[in-house]
Amino acid sequence: AQKVTQAQTEISVVEKEDVTLDCVYETRDTTYYLFWYKQPPSGELVFLIRRNSFDEQNEISGRYSWNFQKSTSSFNFTITASQVVDSAVYFCALGTGRRALTFGSGTRLQVQP
Amino acid sequence: GAVVSQHPSWVICKSGTSVKIECRSLDFQATTMFWYRQFPKQSLMLMATSNEGSKATYEQGVEKDKFLINHASLTLSTLTVTSAHPEDSSFYICSARLAGGNNERFFGPGTRLTVL
Numbered sequence: 001a002q003k004v005t006q007a008q009t010e011i012s013v014v015e016k017e018d019v020t021l022d023c024v025y026e027t028r029d030t031t032y033y034l035f036w037y038k039q040p041p042s043g044e045l046v047f048l049i050r051r052n053s054f055d056e057q058n059e060i061s062g063r064y065s066w067n068f069q070k071s072t073s074s075f076n077f078t079i080t081a082s083q084v085v086d087s088a089v090y091f092c093a094l095g096t097g098r099r100a101l102t103f104g105s106g107t108r109l110q111v112q113p
Numbered sequence: 114g115a116v117v118s119q120h121p122s123w124v125i126c127k128s129g130t131s132v133k134i135e136c137r138s139l140d141f142q143a144t145t146m147f148w149y150r151q152f153p154k155q156s157l158m159l160m161a162t163s164n165e166g167s168k169a170t171y172e173q174g175v176e177k178d179k180f181l182i183n184h185a186s187l188t189l190s191t192l193t194v195t196s197a198h199p200e201d202s203s204f205y206i207c208s209a210r211l212a213g214g215n216n217e218r219f220f221g222p223g224t225r226l227t228v229l
Contacts, residue, residue: 044222100147
């Protein structure tokens, strides 16, 4: 069975603060993919990153960075110098083979001005 | 990047009517399409997986006679909510898997269904 856990239901920060969203996953497959999506109030999922299980290199894209740790089955997402436009629900997801993605419960991020 | 469209983007219907939602991969062929449902403030829950030319596979607890899925071509899958009731009101999202691709999946913008 596959599972994705996002323990943080809601996070509130003040603009310019750094914030880390946690994601822990479970799978028996040795080959898998991890994703992060942003869901603004409009509802449309915005793809942020895809990582495969063989690539543990951390990634940075502008103010976004991701920390993939296979040893702890975690794939955490950090937003540096948060902005009001970052306010959204963020989902971590796990994909294996040709199956559908398994989503975590999501973390609602509120960035206050 | 690959684009998946959904139509309509929102729909309001009366209880007891049927509603059809279309999911199209606009610039690629999708061997497999997935249908998710998302209730307010909840996560996406997989409803069913449809493969082109074959019957859909439904997740436990999803009524196949109520949620009819047709995947007639490599670019179109439809979800029909039959005899809709207020509890079917939800955000329906489709996802398409790129045929021959490296497990790339692309999501549609979603369809918001409100049943009165």
